[in-house]
Structure formats: structure tokens, C-alpha cells
Amino acid sequence: MKKYIADLTVTNNTQLNSKHHLLELKATAPLPDMVPGQFVEVKVEGSETTYLRRPFSIHRVNRETNSLHLLIKVVGDGTAKLASIALGETVNVMFPLGKGFELTNNKQVLLVGGGCGVAPLYFLAEKLFEQGNQVNVLIGGRTSADILLDDQYAKFGKVYISTEDGSKGEKGMVTSHSILRSNTNNASDYTAPDDKLNGHFDKIYSCGPDGMMRAIAHYAELRNIPCEVSLENTMACGIGACLCCVVESNEGNVCVCTEGPVFDSKRLKGWTMETEVGCSLD
Amino acid sequence: MVNLGVKVHKLELKNPVMTASGTFGYGKEFDDFIDVNSLGGIIVKATTSKHREGNPYPRMAETPMGMLNAVGLQNKGIEYFVNEIYPKLTSYNTNVIANVSDSTIEGYVQVAEQMNKLDHIAGIELNISCPNVKEGGMAFGTSCPSAIAVTKAVREVYDKTLIVKLSPNVTSITEIALAVEEAGADAISLINTLLGMAINFETRKPVLSTVTGGLSGPAIKPVALRMVWQVAKAVKVPVIGLGGITTAADAIEFLLAGATAVQIGTANFIDPTTTVKVISGIENYLLRHNISSVNELIGALDC
Numbered sequence: 001m002k003k004y005i006a007d008l009t010v011t012n013n014t015q016l017n018s019k020h021h022l023l024e025l026k027a028t029a030p031l032p033d034m035v036p037g038q039f040v041e042v043k044v045e046g047s048e049t050t051y052l053r054r055p056f057s058i059h060r061v062n063r064e065t066n067s068l069h070l071l072i073k074v075v076g077d078g079t080a081k082l083a084s085i086a087l088g089e090t091v092n093v094m095f096p097l098g099k100g101f102e103l104t105n106n107k108q109v110l111l112v113g114g115g116c117g118v119a120p121l122y123f124l125a126e127k128l129f130e131q132g133n134q135v136n137v138l139i140g141g142r143t144s145a146d147i148l149l150d151d152q153y154a155k156f157g158k159v160y161i162s163t164e165d166g167s168k169g170e171k172g173m174v175t176s177h178s179i180l181r182s183n184t185n186n187a188s189d190y191t192a193p194d195d196k197l198n199g200h201f202d203k204i205y206s207c208g209p210d211g212m213m214r215a216i217a218h219y220a221e222l223r224n225i226p227c228e229v230s231l232e233n234t235m236a237c238g239i240g241a242c243l244c245c246v247v248e249s250n251e252g253n254v255c256v257c258t259e260g261p262v263f264d265s266k267r268l269k270g271w272t273m274e275t276e277v278g279c280s281l282d
Numbered sequence: 283m284v285n286l287g288v289k290v291h292k293l294e295l296k297n298p299v300m301t302a303s304g305t306f307g308y309g310k311e312f313d314d315f316i317d318v319n320s321l322g323g324i325i326v327k328a329t330t331s332k333h334r335e336g337n338p339y340p341r342m343a344e345t346p347m348g349m350l351n352a353v354g355l356q357n358k359g360i361e362y363f364v365n366e367i368y369p370k371l372t373s374y375n376t377n378v379i380a381n382v383s384d385s386t387i388e389g390y391v392q393v394a395e396q397m398n399k400l401d402h403i404a405g406i407e408l409n410i411s412c413p414n415v416k417e418g419g420m421a422f423g424t425s426c427p428s429a430i431a432v433t434k435a436v437r438e439v440y441d442k443t444l445i446v447k448l449s450p451n452v453t454s455i456t457e458i459a460l461a462v463e464e465a466g467a468d469a470i471s472l473i474n475t476l477l478g479m480a481i482n483f484e485t486r487k488p489v490l491s492t493v494t495g496g497l498s499g500p501a502i503k504p505v506a507l508r509m510v511w512q513v514a515k516a517v518k519v520p521v522i523g524l525g526g527i528t529t530a531a532d533a534i535e536f537l538l539a540g541a542t543a544v545q546i547g548t549a550n551f552i553d554p555t556t557t558v559k560v561i562s563g564i565e566n567y568l569l570r571h572n573i574s575s576v577n578e579l580i581g582a583l584d585c
Contacts, residue, residue: 003314005554043552051499052344053552094554236342236349237551241307243327243353244342252335253356 003097003239004032007090011067013083017145019074020116021083022059025091026067034061036124037100037230037262040068041238042082043092050078055235055257057120057207058096068095071119071148097238101228101262106132107202112216114140114174117208118148120230124205129156136160136201140174140212143167174208175215201225206265217265221273227265231256284568285575286561288322288542290520291443291468293377293404295322295543298576299533299561302524302547303328303381303407303447304353305498308367309374315554320561322543323377326367328409329397330382331389333359337414343480343489348499348526349548350478352492354414355383360393364400372402379445383409385418387435394440405443408436408467411474413451413496420474423449426461437466445522448472448513450502455509456516463517471522471545472513473506499548500526507539514540514581528556530563540581 012024041053060069074080085091101124109128113121118139129135135157141147144167153159161169162177170177206216207230220227233245233256240258247256248269254260265271286297300323301309308326309318318324336356343350357363363380371378380403384390390408397406410423410432422428433446446462448455450473459470475496480489506525514521523541527533528549536544549556568576 005315049346050344051347051552052349092553234340234342234344236351236548237305237311237554239307239311239554241305241311242342242351242551243304243336243356244351246336246339246341246356248338253339 001035001096002032003094005092005094008068008093010085010087010089010091011065013085013087015083016071016148020148021072021074022149023070023072023082023085024062024065024067025070025093026065031061031063031066031068032096034058034096035100036103036127037120037228038096038098039238039261040070040093040095041097041235042070044078044081045091047077047081049076050081052236053094053238054078054082055097055232055238057230057261058123059119060122060126068093069122071116073116094238098257098261099259101205101230103127103131104133104203108134108200109136110179110201110204111135111137112140112174112204112206112208112212113137114208114212115146116148117206117212117230120207121205122149122152125153125156136179138162138174138177138179140177140208174212175219180219203227206230213265214271217271218273220265228262229265229268229271230262231260284565284573285577286565286568288577288580290445290522290543291405293323293443295377296320297322297561297564298537298541298543299557299564300325300377300379300522300543300545301550301557302545303409305547305550308371309378310370312550312554316558319375321376321557323379323404324374325379325381325407325545326371327357328355328381328383328412329357329360329363329393330355330384331360331392333357333362338491340489340491341495343495345478345480345497345499346501348497348501349551350480350490350495350497351475352414352490352495354492355412355419360396364396368400368402374402377404378402379405379407381407381409381447382436383412383415383419385415387432389418390432391435391439394436398440398442403442405445405468406436406440407445407447407471408433409447409474411447411449411451413449413475413477413494414492420449420451420477423447423458423474424452426457429458430461430465433462433465433467443468445469445471447474449474450505450509450525451477456512459513459517463519467519469520469522469542470513470517471524473502473509473525476502476505498526500528502526503532507535510536510541511539511583527560528552530560530567533560533564534567534579537576537579538581538583540583542580
């Protein structure tokens with residue numbers, strides 16, 4: 001997939017909560033084909049401590065307005081500068097980068113996001129819906145303020161929410177939500193029919209905190225459900241030149257920016273069931 | 283029309299701008315953004331005698347105007363290079379130079395022997411300056427006897443242009459430069475990264491898995507410029523300057539300090555089109571100053 005570099009114009013900047021902004025960036029040339037799960041590298045201007053570009057998942061591609069939407073979490077000075085950018089300003093963006101999610105057709109799919117990890121899920125839910133899948137979106141956070149853009153997914157499927165304090169949706173970790181609950185943890189017993197979903201999904205997609213994704217991957221593996229996870233290692237180049245963002249896979253160290261950021265969870269070393277898993281959302 | 287062509291030993295460069303090893307992959311990573319053939323040359327990612335996994339993540343820390351890396355020479359080894367990577371490099375119509383590293387002299391020699399058989403590899407750059415490996419790498423480039431030993435050994439098996447890449451992590455850069463020149467280097471490139479470190483003060487842990495790593499980017503440019511100036515005065519062979527070059531102005535400063543050519547490194551990560559912008563900037567500078575050849579800038583520092 002050909003990569004581009006271009007100055008995009010900020011046409012919208014909406015603050016979602018204390019830490020998150022949604023930027024809409026309009027291109028002059030028609031946007032190329034992009035796949036959910038791919039990302040962009042944004043050059044940050046005006047931040048003395050920000051030398052490298054910042055990677056962001058593609059949140060949404062709006063073909064009507066020819067714009068890209070990015071979900072920005074303020075972490076340091078660079079993301080703070082981006083979050084405070086004024087309408088009409090331009091940002092230099094490299095796109096689309098990396099390998100995205102493998103899209104299924106006409107299946108029962110579950111998308112699990114935590115915190116800023118919901119960033120690629122809008123684009124993913126939209127495409128999965130277009131391809132005839134039954135889309136289920138499960139979003140988790142500490143409190144209701146951490147649940148981002150949940151109303152946006154309703155047009156593509158069912159939305160489920162977990163908060164640790166119970167202020168929205170079910171109380172508890174995203175990984176203990178009732179739609180994941182099944183009568184048994186034993187995969188061989190699992191085929192028992194039930195009137196509820198009870199964890200019956202053909203494919204699971206996940207993006208969020210490392211512990212959450214590992215727990216979801218474990219859950220999927222136990223039930224023999226294919227599971228893709230989207231990683232967010234620190235990066236420099238974003239195009240496979242610097243070899244800084246590697247993750248340990250079954251074939252050795254591979255670049256998250258070119259081999260990922262989306263991986264089949266079974267390809268990642270240490271992500272299989274023997275590994276102890278824990279889950280914390282932040 | 284101005285002449286941008288320079289000569290580094292036997293290498294004819296259409297312009298003095300090359301890419302630094304480890305910052306430009308094998309060229310193909312940049313094909314979408316620039317015409318790689320428009321560059322004076324590309325120096326591809328280091329190759330060692332055997333497959334190396336490199337260091338564990340995290341390998342990178344952003345720093346003021348630069349970055350630390352601790353990649354640790356991750357590559358699939360010379361055999362894979364010859365069979366899988368080299369065939370893809372032969373379509374480039376520019377100088378393709380291979381960076382050669384290892385942990386033993388025998389390993390360096392083994393890689394250089396293989397590289398010598400490859401027609402489209404115009405020269406090799408001997409990496410005796412990588413700070414991120416436990417054995418070899420920088421250890422060879424920080425003492426004169428070992429720098430001489432590895433350069434001599436490779437010189438015996440390598441017929442084409444042999445560039446030796448120096449480490450700045452030494453007390454006297456000119457001593458090492460003179461030593462490798464004497465040992466048979468056809469050209470000298472400098473500087474590799476400066477040994478540095480980053481700490482996460484909240485967790486009280488080092489940022490890099492290896493604790494220390496190599497600093498690159500604009501932060502190191504003044505150090506690189508000074509060392510290029512010192513070495514260019516001391517040696518007779520051509521000098522290739524690198525270290526934080528981001529703009530045409532930076533590149534011209536290195537030429538004035540005595541470099542015959544330059545390499546763009548870390549700047550490729552921030553703007554993959556940096557190299558072609560530097561080339562057109564040098565051309566504009568020559569036109570603006572009514573200089574007919576870039577060679578008139580080399581070592582033309584008024585001092």
C-alpha cells in the first residue's frame with residue numbers, strides 16, 4: 001500500500017474529556033485506500049521537547065469530506081500541542097502506515113477497546129458492518145468519563161460498556177463483562193448452545209492497555225477464537241527503517257510499525273495461555 | 283547549471299548526499315517518498331556474519347533535539363543479505379554501500395569477503411563504532427591497535443572502496459583516523475552515535491533495555507562538525523561527515539569543515555524527504571553564491 005506525506009488542514013478539534021481530543025484533518029488530494037488498524041505519523045510543531053513524529057491510529061476516514069479523524073490522548077508536551085491546535089492550521093502527516101486488521105465477512109465479531117484504545121475501533125466497526133458482520137463493541141474504562149465515543153458505534157452494532165466504578169454500564173473490568181461470560185472455561189465443553197451470546201464470537205479484535213489485550217487474547221485462545229490485537233510501542237520512523245519499535249514474535253523481533261501494529265495474538269511471544277495475565281485499565 | 287558531483291576514492295557520487303546506515307533501511311522503505319536514485323549513495327543497514335536479534339525493547343528514547351537508540355545491529359546475517367536483500371538492491375542506479383559489522387575480526391572478514399563478490403555493492407563502510415553491542419562494534423573503534431587490526435584484516439580481502447566509520451567516544455579522534463588511514467582505509471566517515479543514557483525519574487528505571495545507547499540527531503551536530511574538521515585536516519583520504527544533518531545549511535557546514543560528502547541519518551525519521559531537500563538546498567546555495575562546483579566548498583572554511 002503506497003504511503004504518502006502531506007500537509008492536512010485541521011477542520012475540527014473537539015475535546016472529549018480532560019485528556020482526549022478528536023481532530024479532523026482534511027486533505028486536498030483525494031485520500032488513498034486505507035485499512036482499519038493502520039496508523040499515521042504526525043509532525044508536531046512548536047514543542048521544544050518533541051523531536052520525533054507521533055503515531056496515531058486512524059480513527060475514521062470520512063470520504064465525503066475527504067478527511068481523517070484522529071483520537072489524541074494528551075500524554076506529554078507534543079500531544080498537548082496537537083490537542084490545542086487551532087482550526088485552519090496544518091499538520092504534516094505520513095499515511096497510511098503499517099498493517100491493519102484482517103476483516104471477516106458475515107460473522108459474529110467482538111471489538112474490545114479500553115481508554116484511548118478505542119481509537120481504531122470506529123473505522124473497524126464501520127468496515128466490519130459494511131461487510132455483513134454482526135458487530136459487538138465492548139468498551140471499558142475507570143469511570144464514565146473514560147468511555148469515549150460509545151454513542152458513535154450504535155449505528156454499526158451493539159455497544160456494551162464496563163466501568164471499574166460502575167458509573168456507566170456494568171461494574172468491573174472490561175474482561176469480566178457478562179457478554180464474555182460463558183458457562184464453562186473449558187473450550188471443549190464450550191459448544192453448548194445458549195440463548196445468549198455467552199462468549200460466542202467468530203473473531204475478536206482488541207486495542208487498549210497491554211494487560212487488557214493479553215487477558216482478551218487469553219480468553220479468545222481458550223475458546224479457539226481468532227484474536228487480533230493492536231500494539232502501540234514507542235516509534236521513531238514508522239516505516240521500518242529504524243528498528244526501534246520491535247516486539248518479540250514467534251519469529252524473533254519484528255517491527256510493530258511495518259509487521260503490525262495489528263498482530264494475531266498467537267504470533268506474539270508470551271501472549272499465549274501459559275503466560276500469567278492481569279488486567280488494569282488506564 | 284552547477285556541478286554537484288564529488289568523488290570519494292573510486293566512488294563517483296552525483297551529489298554529496300548519502301544516507302547513514304541504520305536510518306534508511308535498505309532503501310525500499312523510502313521508495314514511496316523519494317527517488318532513491320537521485321541520491322549520491324545509500325548506505326544500507328549493517329550486516330554481520332550471523333543473524334542477530336538485536337537488543338530487547340525498549341530500544342529508543344527521545345531526547346532534546348535527538349534520540350537515543352539501542353537497536354544492537356539487528357539483521358539476518360550475510361547469507362540472507364546475499365540471497366534475499368542484495369537482489370532487490372541491484373535495481374538502484376546509485377552507489378549502494380554496505381555497512382559491515384561484527385563481534386570478531388574473523389566475522390568482519392567473512393562479511394567483507396562476501397560483499398567483495400557483489401557487483402552492485404560499490405563499497406563497504408566498516409562499522410567499528412556501534413555502541414550498542416556487548417562485544418565488538420565500538421570496542422574496535424576506540425583503541426588504535428584494534429582499529430588497525432580490523433581495518434588491515436578487511437583491507438586484505440576487500441578490493442573496492444573501503445570506508446571506515448569512526449566512533450566519537452574517544453579521547454583523540456585524529457589518532458584513530460590516522461591509524462585507520464595507515465591501515466588501508468580509502469575514506470573515513472564520522473561520527474557514529476555518542477554514548478548516552480536516559481532515565482525515567484518516575485519509575486527510577488533506565489528508559490533503554492540496555493541502560494546506555496547511542497545519541498543522534500541535531501543535538502550532536504556541533505560535536506560531529508568539530509571532529510570532521512579535525513580529521514579532515516589530519517588525513518589525506520576523503521572524509522564523509524555525518525551527525526545531526528537536517529538541512530542544506532548543515533550539510534554545507536560539513537563540506538566547509540572538510541567533508542567531501544555527507545550522510546543524512548536521524549532526520550530521515552522525521553522527514554523521509556530530507557535527503558532530496560538537502561540536495562536542492564545545496565544546489566540553490568551554489569547558484570546564489572555563483573559557485574560552479576560543489577567541490578569548491580570542500581574544506582573552504584575561512585579560518
